[in-house]
Amino acid sequence: MRFVDEFRDPDVIARTSDEIRRLADPGRHYRLMEVCGGHTHAIYRFGLKDVLPENIELIHGPGCPVCVLPMGRIDDGLALARQPLVTFTAFGDMMRVPGAHGSPLEHKAKGLDVRIVYSPTDALKLARANPDRHVMFFAIGFETTAPSTALTLMRAKAEGVENFSVFCKHVTKIPAIRAILDSPDMRLDGFIGPGHVSTVIGCRPYEWIARDEKKPIVVSGFEPLDLLQSIVMLLRQLKEGRSVVENQYKRVVPWEGNRAALVAMAEVFDLRPYFEWRGLGFISQSALQLREGYARWDAERVFSVAGVRVTDPKAAQCGEVLKGVLKPHQCKLFGKECTPEHPVGALMVSSEGSCAAYYNYEHRKAAAPAKVLTPA
Amino acid sequence: MAHGAGGKATRRLVEGLFVPLLYGPQPAADGDLLSDAARVAVGDTSVAITTDSFVVTPLVFPGGSIGELAVNGTVNDLAVSGAVPVALVTTFVLEAGLPSEVLVAEVQAMARAARAAGVAIVGGDTKVVEHGKTDRLYITTTGIGRPMAGLSLGARSVRVGDKIVLSGPIGDHGITILLARGELDLEARLSSDTRSVLPLVEALAGAAAPGIRWMRDPTRGGVATSLNELALDSGLAIHLFEEAIPVRDEVRGACELLGLDPLHIANEGQFLAVLAPDVADQALEALRAAPGGSEAVIVGEVREEPAAAVLVTTRYGGSRIVDMLVGDPLPRIC
Numbered sequence: 273m274r275f276v277d278e279f280r281d282p283d284v285i286a287r288t289s290d291e292i293r294r295l296a297d298p299g300r301h302y303r304l305m306e307v308c309g310g311h312t313h314a315i316y317r318f319g320l321k322d323v324l325p326e327n328i329e330l331i332h333g334p335g336c337p338v339c340v341l342p343m344g345r346i347d348d349g350l351a352l353a354r355q356p357l358v359t360f361t362a363f364g365d366m367m368r369v370p371g372a373h374g375s376p377l378e379h380k381a382k383g384l385d386v387r388i389v390y391s392p393t394d395a396l397k398l399a400r401a402n403p404d405r406h407v408m409f410f411a412i413g414f415e416t417t418a419p420s421t422a423l424t425l426m427r428a429k430a431e432g433v434e435n436f437s438v439f440c441k442h443v444t445k446i447p448a449i450r451a452i453l454d455s456p457d458m459r460l461d462g463f464i465g466p467g468h469v470s471t472v473i474g475c476r477p478y479e480w481i482a483r484d485e486k487k488p489i490v491v492s493g494f495e496p497l498d499l500l501q502s503i504v505m506l507l508r509q510l511k512e513g514r515s516v517v518e519n520q521y522k523r524v525v526p527w528e529g530n531r532a533a534l535v536a537m538a539e540v541f542d543l544r545p546y547f548e549w550r551g552l553g554f555i556s557q558s559a560l561q562l563r564e565g566y567a568r569w570d571a572e573r574v575f576s577v578a579g580v581r582v583t584d585p586k587a588a589q590c591g592e593v594l595k596g597v598l599k600p601h602q603c604k605l606f607g608k609e610c611t612p613e614h615p616v617g618a619l620m621v622s623s624e625g626s627c628a629a630y631y632n633y634e635h636r637k638a639a640a641p642a643k644v645l646t647p648a
Numbered sequence: 649m650a651h652g653a654g655g656k657a658t659r660r661l662v663e664g665l666f667v668p669l670l671y672g673p674q675p676a677a678d679g680d681l682l683s684d685a686a687r688v689a690v691g692d693t694s695v696a697i698t699t700d701s702f703v704v705t706p707l708v709f710p711g712g713s714i715g716e717l718a719v720n721g722t723v724n725d726l727a728v729s730g731a732v733p734v735a736l737v738t739t740f741v742l743e744a745g746l747p748s749e750v751l752v753a754e755v756q757a758m759a760r761a762a763r764a765a766g767v768a769i770v771g772g773d774t775k776v777v778e779h780g781k782t783d784r785l786y787i788t789t790t791g792i793g794r795p796m797a798g799l800s801l802g803a804r805s806v807r808v809g810d811k812i813v814l815s816g817p818i819g820d821h822g823i824t825i826l827l828a829r830g831e832l833d834l835e836a837r838l839s840s841d842t843r844s845v846l847p848l849v850e851a852l853a854g855a856a857a858p859g860i861r862w863m864r865d866p867t868r869g870g871v872a873t874s875l876n877e878l879a880l881d882s883g884l885a886i887h888l889f890e891e892a893i894p895v896r897d898e899v900r901g902a903c904e905l906l907g908l909d910p911l912h913i914a915n916e917g918q919f920l921a922v923l924a925p926d927v928a929d930q931a932l933e934a935l936r937a938a939p940g941g942s943e944a945v946i947v948g949e950v951r952e953e954p955a956a957a958v959l960v961t962t963r964y965g966g967s968r969i970v971d972m973l974v975g976d977p978l979p980r981i982c
Contacts, residue, residue, distance in 0.1 A: 273897050276904060285964035313907075319966030381649065390832055496964065612974045613656055623907065633968035636957045 279495030309624025474529025551591030654868025711839025731793030
């Protein structure tokens with residue numbers, strides 16, 4: 273399959289892996305953070321740890337949009353679902369995320385109208401088809417999904433669809449990276465930059481990371497070879513003492529981003545003064561809200577939202593894992609109280625969450641002999 | 649809903665509630681308790697018996713329909729338990745107001761599938777429930793079969809070094825249904841793989857009966873769930889070679905787009921077999937020579953470690969654990 277198979281070619285991967293071994297100083301331990309949940313998922317799914325030398329450690333950053341939402345926001349959204357005649361819609365990722373009183377799927381099982389949509393435009397379609405109901409879309413995600421929410425709202429406004437609203441919990445990538453870099457317990461050598469987010473925002477917004485923080489950052493694709501090549505590019509910079517923004521994912525990411533998407537976002541959203549992130553606390557100007565012109569479609573204004581603060585279960589160490597301070601299996605609850613079947617924290621729910629990725633793909637592997645198998 | 653998705657929750661429901669209350673605490677005398685069909689002694693002979701309900705939406709999809717599925721599903725459960733289907737009985741639950749032509753078409757589909765599989769439908773029951781109390785049409789089929797000679801199947805027969813054979817490409821049915829629901833703006837030239845696997849099982853049994861250790865049709869929960877059950881029941885490790893697993897481009901593409909794993913997607917016309925290493929090659933040859941078996945392939949082997957787990961390895965040296973499905977597969981957003 274084009275654009276997939278060539279990025280999983282065993283020979284090229286072996287050569288790239290060799291190059292990583294050549295570039296990595298054996299006396300040095302490298303800590304590289306990927307700040308995109310898609311990368312975390314890919315790293316585990318493709319078993320990339322198996323082809324990297326031991327002194328290259330990949331730290332999983334706060335890249336899973338479901339995981340960074342505090343439980344209270346889930347409860348707020350589900351409180352809206354309990355309003356009469358409301359249809360609750362969200363992406364599949366959201367469906368198993370536990371709120372204090374159960375997940376969206378558990379609410380559906382109790383008879384509430386909870387539906388999975390694949391795009392916010394599907395939610396708008398649902399609103400048009402069901403004029404006697406109010407269709408609310410629980411919007412999550414970084415700049416990757418925010419443009420489609422914006423375009424959907426522009427369409428709803430243009431068409432005057434009145435029984436539709438968006439519960440906007442979009443967050444932005446850059447403030448999260450800044451919070452990570454400001455965190456005193458975090459020592460990083462460089463970043464694997466987000467691929468999908470960068471298709472929208474481009475590469476320029478990362479320049480301060482290279483210039484002021486002196487950390488190299490390489491925007492990367494999601495195939496095994498993309499990630500390995502990005503690691504090569506990071507190691508080269510580190511070896512040469514450089515720190516710049518580089519774009520490995522040129523086949524998809526334009527340096528300047530996607531102007532049309534940025535224009536749509538600017539039309540519909542402005543920045544919240546502050547927003548609470550799970551594990552990272554309150555971060556100023558790190559999330560999006562609907563502008564005045566879209567108040568009519570803003571679920572927070574159409575309904576009254578409690579804004580409840582729910583503390584995470586005490587023993588759960590989601591925050592430390594989200595920041596990359598702890599590995600998933602180092603959390604006290606991992607694999608015991610907290611499993612994909614009975615998730616305590618959101619990191620165990622979304623397949624982009626580092627706990628679920630680790631549990632699904634890595635957990636129990638320790639006992640396996642590390643050898644390459646060949647098909648019979 | 650997760651309890652019906654065929655993965656972990658289903659297993660927990662069956663093992664935690666149905667088995668202790670309905671079957672009793674004593675372990676099965678032979679074979680696996682949770683295999684696709686049970687064995688009961690009737691006089692001097694042993695009979696295989698199984699039952700399955702079909703609630704698929706939409707009723708008709710590319711490559712098949714609920715009626716065909718209802719026959720093939722039970723035929724396949726019997727076949728992979730090592731039995732030749734003899735007779736089926738069926739139950740219809742109809743929603744009041746179901747157009748008669750829909751019912752006629754599905755009954756015709758059942759008759760066609762039964763003829764093709766060489767099994768008789770010998771009885772049935774019909775219930776009609778109020779409009780809105782069911783989703784148009786549910787069909788249950790219960791089948792009995794005659795055990796094939798020389799076969800002794802079960803997870804406990806599986807040994808380190810055994811080979812794992814898959815009868816053909818995976819994921820066609822699940823992805824076809826996902827696309828046929830029309831909720832995704834995706835189209836693909838793809839149809840369900842629903843068919844009777846009996847001829848293939850017979851070809852395999854004819855070539856290597858004593859060397860066949862275990863068989864299963866990977867329906868809900870996909871290949872990953874079936875092999876995880878084998879890993880748990882045997883305590884052994886199942887190593888799969890990712891590149892060897894046949895997946896059509898249409899299925900791969902849809903899975904890449906939606907963030908799904910083809911190993912978790914349902915099949916209705918494929919089966920997995922574990923074969924003793926000394927018979928694997930000749931058995932595979934016989935399977936490939938049978939009509940509909942040309943795409944059969946060895947996809948992995950049984951090892952000791954990691955115990956009770958399924959490990960997928962790639963040619964470039966990466967590896968990952970593949971767990972049972974938890975709930976239904978949900979698409980990822982980014």
